[in-house]
Amino acid sequence: MEAVLAKRRRKEPSVDELFKGILKGDRSTLAKGITLVESNLPQHQNKAQELIQKCLPYSGNSLRIGITGSPGAGKSSFIETFGVYLIEEHKKKLAVLAIDPTSQRTKGSILGDKTRMNCLSAKDDAFIRPSPSGSSLGGVAQKTRESILLCEAAGYSTILIETVGVGQSETAVHGMTDFFLLLMLAGAGDELQGIKRGIMEMCDGMAITKCDGQNITKALAARSEYQNALHLFPAAQSGWPPKVIATSSVTKEGLPEVWQMITEFENTVKQNNWFYQNRKEQQKNWMENTIHDSLMFNFYKHPDVQKELPLAEQAVLEGKESPFKAANRLLSYFSR
Amino acid sequence: MEAVLAKRRRKEPSVDELFKGILKGDRSTLAKGITLVESNLPQHQNKAQELIQKCLPYSGNSLRIGITGSPGAGKSSFIETFGVYLIEEHKKKLAVLAIDPTSQRTKGSILGDKTRMNCLSAKDDAFIRPSPSGSSLGGVAQKTRESILLCEAAGYSTILIETVGVGQSETAVHGMTDFFLLLMLAGAGDELQGIKRGIMEMCDGMAITKCDGQNITKALAARSEYQNALHLFPAAQSGWPPKVIATSSVTKEGLPEVWQMITEFENTVKQNNWFYQNRKEQQKNWMENTIHDSLMFNFYKHPDVQKELPLAEQAVLEGKESPFKAANRLLSYFSR
Numbered sequence: 001m002e003a004v005l006a007k008r009r010r011k012e013p014s015v016d017e018l019f020k021g022i023l024k025g026d027r028s029t030l031a032k033g034i035t036l037v038e039s040n041l042p043q044h045q046n047k048a049q050e051l052i053q054k055c056l057p058y059s060g061n062s063l064r065i066g067i068t069g070s071p072g073a074g075k076s077s078f079i080e081t082f083g084v085y086l087i088e089e090h091k092k093k094l095a096v097l098a099i100d101p102t103s104q105r106t107k108g109s110i111l112g113d114k115t116r117m118n119c120l121s122a123k124d125d126a127f128i129r130p131s132p133s134g135s136s137l138g139g140v141a142q143k144t145r146e147s148i149l150l151c152e153a154a155g156y157s158t159i160l161i162e163t164v165g166v167g168q169s170e171t172a173v174h175g176m177t178d179f180f181l182l183l184m185l186a187g188a189g190d191e192l193q194g195i196k197r198g199i200m201e202m203c204d205g206m207a208i209t210k211c212d213g214q215n216i217t218k219a220l221a222a223r224s225e226y227q228n229a230l231h232l233f234p235a236a237q238s239g240w241p242p243k244v245i246a247t248s249s250v251t252k253e254g255l256p257e258v259w260q261m262i263t264e265f266e267n268t269v270k271q272n273n274w275f276y277q278n279r280k281e282q283q284k285n286w287m288e289n290t291i292h293d294s295l296m297f298n299f300y301k302h303p304d305v306q307k308e309l310p311l312a313e314q315a316v317l318e319g320k321e322s323p324f325k326a327a328n329r330l331l332s333y334f335s336r
Numbered sequence: 337m338e339a340v341l342a343k344r345r346r347k348e349p350s351v352d353e354l355f356k357g358i359l360k361g362d363r364s365t366l367a368k369g370i371t372l373v374e375s376n377l378p379q380h381q382n383k384a385q386e387l388i389q390k391c392l393p394y395s396g397n398s399l400r401i402g403i404t405g406s407p408g409a410g411k412s413s414f415i416e417t418f419g420v421y422l423i424e425e426h427k428k429k430l431a432v433l434a435i436d437p438t439s440q441r442t443k444g445s446i447l448g449d450k451t452r453m454n455c456l457s458a459k460d461d462a463f464i465r466p467s468p469s470g471s472s473l474g475g476v477a478q479k480t481r482e483s484i485l486l487c488e489a490a491g492y493s494t495i496l497i498e499t500v501g502v503g504q505s506e507t508a509v510h511g512m513t514d515f516f517l518l519l520m521l522a523g524a525g526d527e528l529q530g531i532k533r534g535i536m537e538m539c540d541g542m543a544i545t546k547c548d549g550q551n552i553t554k555a556l557a558a559r560s561e562y563q564n565a566l567h568l569f570p571a572a573q574s575g576w577p578p579k580v581i582a583t584s585s586v587t588k589e590g591l592p593e594v595w596q597m598i599t600e601f602e603n604t605v606k607q608n609n610w611f612y613q614n615r616k617e618q619q620k621n622w623m624e625n626t627i628h629d630s631l632m633f634n635f636y637k638h639p640d641v642q643k644e645l646p647l648a649e650q651a652v653l654e655g656k657e658s659p660f661k662a663a664n665r666l667l668s669y670f671s672r
Binding site: 288326 | 393568616620622626627630
């Protein structure tokens with residue numbers, strides 16, 4: 001009898017069981033569903049696609065918020081206090097996901113250490129999921145997009161997607177969210193150090209963190225400096241002019257203003273229809289990105305390409321072969 | 337006899353004839369070589385690759401300068417007066433190329449109307465070539481990269497590559513040049529209107545144009561405003577902090593300072609080795625871009641994909657099919 005129970009316990013849940021559990025909002029089933037989506041095993045991928053297809057009609061009803069900032073900007077503290085605030089004051093069901101292109105190399109992962117978010121992870125209405133691992137940012141991004149759909153089917157109304165402001169990941173997060181928030185620690189002088197060029201121009205809002213104690217003057221100065229800098233950028237397609245808010249995870253300063261900003265944004269872009277156009281555009285881009293990533297992956301994993309690529313690169317770098325000729329040679333191996 | 341001459345005149349020059357003419361610096365042979373490179377005919381493409389391969393050892397010895405700015409910023413006037421200045425004052429051999437992603441649609445082309453550059457095109461040491469036409473920005477960019485190599489083999493020491501600051505073309509130009517100059521017309525208020533977001537962060541230098549007559553005060557104000565804004569950006573990998581210079585094509589104000597800036601940049605990045613690393617990186621990227629563009633082109637021109645793509649997009653936009661499932665369906669047609 002015990003053996004039967006153990007076997008049943010180890011048995012993987014069916015797509016239908018997962019689907020029903022997710023629709024009921026069961027957190028542990030949602031976690032299992034996301035584990036399925038994140039799996040790289042071929043037999044899991046078919047099941048995952050079936051699950052996503054089932055959840056699709058129940059998805060889309062959340063506000064998807066991207067959050068980025070360089071390491072040390074205070075992302076974890078902000079997400080913890082802001083998340084608790086949203087659950088306590090606004091009765092939100094909150095899911096927190098992450099994309100971390102560096103986790104592959106460091107074997108660490110943002111959000112990986114949930115103990116950093118003691119208060120938030122203790123909440124019944126919070127679901128926290130660390131960054132998936134994957135062979136490429138494209139793969140990781142696709143898994144996160146699919147996880148968003150499952151979280152929405154499970155009834156999460158607000159989804160925060162965290163990333164670090166290095167590499168290409170913030171572009172990926174920008175492409176899967178409705179609102180993009182940039183966290184910035186007021187420092188001395190070289191304010192944007194460590195943040196990728198271009199990232200400021202993608203944001204819908206900016207939060208200066210650690211505006212407390214001896215930091216207040218510096219933070220308020222940074223706030224107006226960034227607000228002025230943002231005015232120099234061309235108007236965003238959304239018709240929304242980005243705002244800068246000084247916040248503190250210690251005093252909770254600015255958290256209501258950040259939420260008010262996001263709500264105002266949502267109203268504005270739903271009224272002018274940009275919200276819906278952007279979502280449609282993102283859907284189309286997800287399809288195109290999947291095609292793109294798959295084509296590139298298949299090319300670079302081709303055995304002849306893998307063997308010849310280093311030689312071709314060498315010949316190009318030494319100026320012995322033109323980049324175009326080398327490319328065409330590699331392409332001919334692939335199409336053979 | 338006349339018929340024989342006419343026939344000879346119409347006969348296409350051999351790769352060897354083109355190569356020898358280009359090495360001698362013959363402008364009309366260079367023009368023919370670029371025409372060959374730009375041709376979309378398969379029999380021309382093999383000849384073109386042979387010519388490029390021959391020129392390759394003689395290429396690389398120029399300074400490649402990208403110039404962008406929105407329509408109306410005064411690019412043509414700047415290039416004309418700056419070009420004449422470089423030839424007269426610094427004895428440069430100057431080639432001017434262009435990438436224009438809009439020429440496909442408008443059937444116009446930047447640099448197409450050479451009469452706009454009367455003085456420059458009259459110079460023996462200037463070679464001006466309008467934007468090539470092509471089916472994609474990728475194709476156009478590749479042709480421009482190849483044309484750069486031919487111009488260098490022909491002894492042109494300074495190459496200006498012009499583009500308009502819309503779409504993706506400035507990223508392409510940035511990826512094939514050593515120095516990237518952004519032209520900006522001082523306007524009232526919304527300074528960056530019309531310039532793609534992110535472009536300011538790519539530039540190594542900025543020239544405020546039309547700093548003359550009644551415009552001087554406005555231009556100088558814009559100069560310090562942009563210089564302040566650029567300080568907010570993180571330090572570039574090159575180690576070079578971008579400068580802003582007020583210029584006039586009428587009074588020639590600022591032209592020596594622009595050239596001095598570019599020379600200082602060249603010295604800095606050659607000393608710290610970034611110049612050479614960047615060139616190597618670009619070579620590798622050219623190969624990767626060629627592979628990428630070719631793979632995508634072959635996918636989207638596949639007859640089954642062309643037939644099914646609009647239906648798949650429709651299903652995705654209506655939420656009937658997940659973007660990932662639709663993508664995989666299209667990919668299966670392709671690999672069949």
